[in-house]
Amino acid sequence: MDKPVILVTNDDGITAPGIRALVEAVKDFGKVVVVAPDSPQSGQGHALTLNDPLRLRKVDIFGDIEAYECSGTPVDCVKLAKDVVLENRAADICVSGVNHGSNASINIIYSGTVSAAMEASLEGINSIGFSLLDYAHDADFEPAKKYIRQLVRYVLDNGLQKTKLLNVNIPDLPADEIKGIKICRQANGKWVEEFARAEDPHGRPYYWLTGKFINPDTGTDTDVWALENGYISVVPSQHDLTAYEAIDELTGKL
Amino acid sequence: MDKPVILVTNDDGITAPGIRALVEAVKDFGKVVVVAPDSPQSGQGHALTLNDPLRLRKVDIFGDIEAYECSGTPVDCVKLAKDVVLENRAADICVSGVNHGSNASINIIYSGTVSAAMEASLEGINSIGFSLLDYAHDADFEPAKKYIRQLVRYVLDNGLQKTKLLNVNIPDLPADEIKGIKICRQANGKWVEEFARAEDPHGRPYYWLTGKFINPDTGTDTDVWALENGYISVVPSQHDLTAYEAIDELTGKL
Numbered sequence: 001m002d003k004p005v006i007l008v009t010n011d012d013g014i015t016a017p018g019i020r021a022l023v024e025a026v027k028d029f030g031k032v033v034v035v036a037p038d039s040p041q042s043g044q045g046h047a048l049t050l051n052d053p054l055r056l057r058k059v060d061i062f063g064d065i066e067a068y069e070c071s072g073t074p075v076d077c078v079k080l081a082k083d084v085v086l087e088n089r090a091a092d093i094c095v096s097g098v099n100h101g102s103n104a105s106i107n108i109i110y111s112g113t114v115s116a117a118m119e120a121s122l123e124g125i126n127s128i129g130f131s132l133l134d135y136a137h138d139a140d141f142e143p144a145k146k147y148i149r150q151l152v153r154y155v156l157d158n159g160l161q162k163t164k165l166l167n168v169n170i171p172d173l174p175a176d177e178i179k180g181i182k183i184c185r186q187a188n189g190k191w192v193e194e195f196a197r198a199e200d201p202h203g204r205p206y207y208w209l210t211g212k213f214i215n216p217d218t219g220t221d222t223d224v225w226a227l228e229n230g231y232i233s234v235v236p237s238q239h240d241l242t243a244y245e246a247i248d249e250l251t252g253k254l
Numbered sequence: 255m256d257k258p259v260i261l262v263t264n265d266d267g268i269t270a271p272g273i274r275a276l277v278e279a280v281k282d283f284g285k286v287v288v289v290a291p292d293s294p295q296s297g298q299g300h301a302l303t304l305n306d307p308l309r310l311r312k313v314d315i316f317g318d319i320e321a322y323e324c325s326g327t328p329v330d331c332v333k334l335a336k337d338v339v340l341e342n343r344a345a346d347i348c349v350s351g352v353n354h355g356s357n358a359s360i361n362i363i364y365s366g367t368v369s370a371a372m373e374a375s376l377e378g379i380n381s382i383g384f385s386l387l388d389y390a391h392d393a394d395f396e397p398a399k400k401y402i403r404q405l406v407r408y409v410l411d412n413g414l415q416k417t418k419l420l421n422v423n424i425p426d427l428p429a430d431e432i433k434g435i436k437i438c439r440q441a442n443g444k445w446v447e448e449f450a451r452a453e454d455p456h457g458r459p460y461y462w463l464t465g466k467f468i469n470p471d472t473g474t475d476t477d478v479w480a481l482e483n484g485y486i487s488v489v490p491s492q493h494d495l496t497a498y499e500a501i502d503e504l505t506g507k508l
Contacts, residue, residue: 047297048299048364053461055461056461079463080461160500161500167496185494186495194337195333215460236500237496239363241493242492243417243491247417
């Protein structure tokens with residue numbers, strides 16, 4: 001049997017330490033192919049590049065591992081990987097990350113990391129987005145690697161049946177303080193924005209988006225709860241946004 | 255009672271005919287405030303602008319209606335509208351569009367139009383994304399207006415209980431061929447990419463993203479079915495991406 005093809009991408013860009021940690025964690029599980037953005041793409045969500053052409057350049061920054069940097073978004077990377085790099089041979093798994101910072105709760109919808117994995121899942125490929133709750137460039141990814149390997153091994157061996165996408169967040173803790181893995185639902189939190197207003201030298205205002213995350217969801221079955229209590233959170237996730245319980249509310253009313 | 259505040263945005267940009275049609279359709283229902291991108295933002299999904307400042311400029315292109323163009327994404331527009339333009343007074347409804355082209359099925363996850371409405375829904379604001387299945391600049395939005403008014407009137411009068419977000423698509427048909435409104439689920443379709451490869455004058459390749467939509471989902475309860483059969487599709491939608499049916503599959507296995 002051929003070695004499994006493992007597609008690796010991220011949203012922090014191909015030179016980020018997180019993707020290097022992810023490549024190191026999975027490289028002996030199969031043939032690794034990296035296609036990742038050539039610049040930081042955090043917060044790009046499921047954005048596509050429709051109005052500009054895309055560049056794809058082979059790079060040699062992961063030793064003997066085949067790798068390409070792409071001028072587009074994380075979702076563009078996955079599409080180019082499938083069509084151009086892998087020439088429509090399906091990857092056996094797509095792993096995205098390791099993101100520098102949380103993609104728990106509502107962060108999933110803004111996340112380029114998870115959106116890239118979701119894009120692969122649309123192709124029927126088992127996909128995992130990994131994030132570490134540490135924004136620092138010199139974040140310590142070592143404790144995460146054991147769990148990344150455990151999750152990737154499980155998915156390669158067993159597949160994912162009911163959905164093809166896992167959103168995995170890893171607490172910023174030393175290895176001996178991580179309690180294990182919890183399967184969770186997405187906490188119903190949100191961001192409260194606080195725009196920082198400034199003026200340019202011509203007196204014209206501009207705004208920087210900042211904010212803080214709040215989570216009024218007190219459930220102990222959520223990803224936020226798991227992370228706050230020392231667990232790695234795994235949220236099986238999907239691309240069907242239908243609010244099924246609202247169909248009855250509206251049927252016959254309009 | 256004060257007139258309801260109606261926030262209008264889109265992803266095709268503030269000069270697109272679709273947003274003008276939407277403003278015209280809803281302007282006598284309340285106080286309309288427009289905050290929309292200053293350039294086309296199709297396919298931007300739930301992208302945020304994190305690494306650049308945002309500009310917001312008052313414009314006078316909708317007669318006596320207060321309007322601003324923003325340098326960011328559709329989601330940025332909604333955030334700036336809430337914090338800066340409305341100064342944290344909540345809008346009573348957010349309407350986004352009318353998008354030039356379909357946002358049915360999987361298009362919802364790539365759609366700046368629906369993502370803007372989703373962003374408002376996260377603030378507890380009843381929100382509707384409208385799309386017309388005609389990409390042409392000179393698309394005829396007249397037949398859509400009657401239904402836009404019917405939907406906005408319903409939501410202003412009754413609110414939305416089980417979810418705060420509706421994804422509405424309108425077939426490209428003359429008024430007398432539209433059969434009415436159907437409440438639907440999101441069809442499980444996807445895009446099959448076909449990158450167009452070209453070379454620049456220096457012999458370096460670049461790629462344009464193109465593709466075609468395919469829908470293997472044969473359900474008669476989907477948005478794609480409704481649209482193909484002459485109905486306006488309304489999919490109540492949500493931001494919780496948890497695949498609940500997969501939680502049992504994985505619990506205890508990892």
